[in-house]
Amino acid sequence: MIDQELKMNRRFGARALALALLVMSSQAAADAIEGWWQSWDSLLYVSVENGDARLFVAGILNPALVKGDLVSWSPEKPLLDTDNPDPQLRGRQLLGMELTEDYRKKGKQWRGRLYDPRSGAWYKSHLTVIGSTLNIRGYIGVPMLGQTRTFERFEPCKVYEDAVMVVWSEVQPPACE
Numbered sequence: 001m002i003d004q005e006l007k008m009n010r011r012f013g014a015r016a017l018a019l020a021l022l023v024m025s026s027q028a029a030a031d032a033i034e035g036w037w038q039s040w041d042s043l044l045y046v047s048v049e050n051g052d053a054r055l056f057v058a059g060i061l062n063p064a065l066v067k068g069d070l071v072s073w074s075p076e077k078p079l080l081d082t083d084n085p086d087p088q089l090r091g092r093q094l095l096g097m098e099l100t101e102d103y104r105k106k107g108k109q110w111r112g113r114l115y116d117p118r119s120g121a122w123y124k125s126h127l128t129v130i131g132s133t134l135n136i137r138g139y140i141g142v143p144m145l146g147q148t149r150t151f152e153r154f155e156p157c158k159v160y161e162d163a164v165m166v167v168w169s170e171v172q173p174p175a176c177e
Contacts, residue, residue, distance in 0.1 A: 032129045033110060036154030036173055041065060044099075044134075044151055045171050053103040053110045053127070055136075057094050057117075058171055061163040075166070083120035096168040103127070114138050 033053060037044045043059030063070040064079060073079050078093045094117055101122070103112030114125035116138060123138035123146070132153045139146025157176040158165075167173055 033127065033134065037134045037151035038154045038158070039149065039151045043154060043165060043167065043173070045168070045173075046134075051104060053100065053105075053112070054098055055100045055103070055114075055127075056168065056171070057097045057099065058173070059165045059167040060095055061160060062166045063163060081117055081120070083117065085120050095166065096170055100125075 033046050034048050035046060036058065037046065038059075041061045041064065042057060045056045045058035047054050047056075060073075060079060062074075063072040065071075066079070071079070078095060080090060081092045081094060081097065082090050084090050084092075097115075097117065099115045099117075101113040101115070103110050108128065110127040112125065113122050114136065115122050123140060124143075125136060125138040125146075126143065127137075128135050134151040135148050136151070137143055137146050137148045154173065156174045
């Protein structure tokens with residue numbers, strides 16, 4: 001009887017440990033993508049809730065490069081989703097827009113659909129973090145035929161030469177120290 005109890009405790013202890021490691025590795029994967037990411041012209045804010053990753057346009061340079069031209073904008077006259085194929089959505093602001101749909105962790109990648117405001121199209125996509133770089137690959141059909149955009153961890157003290165990064169008012173980025 002005691003031998004059976006010891007075997008059961010060992011078996012359930014191993015399962016509990018395996019479950020705890022799985023939860024910890026899942027949390028570590030979420031922590032790796034969560035936070036603020038910057039490219040040469042924008043900031044993304046990534047949050048993970050209940051296994052879903054959500055990417056938001058959290059900052060846009062002002063002036064911004066729009067279809068090859070530098071465009072000055074303001075919160076009163078914001079950049080809009082003018083290339084959206086749905087005329088009813090063309091008036092929504094880019095700053096604060098959610099770019100993802102159905103983004104879930106599959107293996108080492110996060111996969112789902114990504115909206116590209118520059119083209120007004122949704123693409124299949126995957127996201128990976130390698131070191132301090134966030135890689136977002138959008139594609140139609142197979143990933144090999146897609147395009148990758150890279151972002152680095154946000155540096156709050158970064159200077160953008162002749163432009164100012166305007167940040168979405170709904171979120172609070174890390175402060176420059």
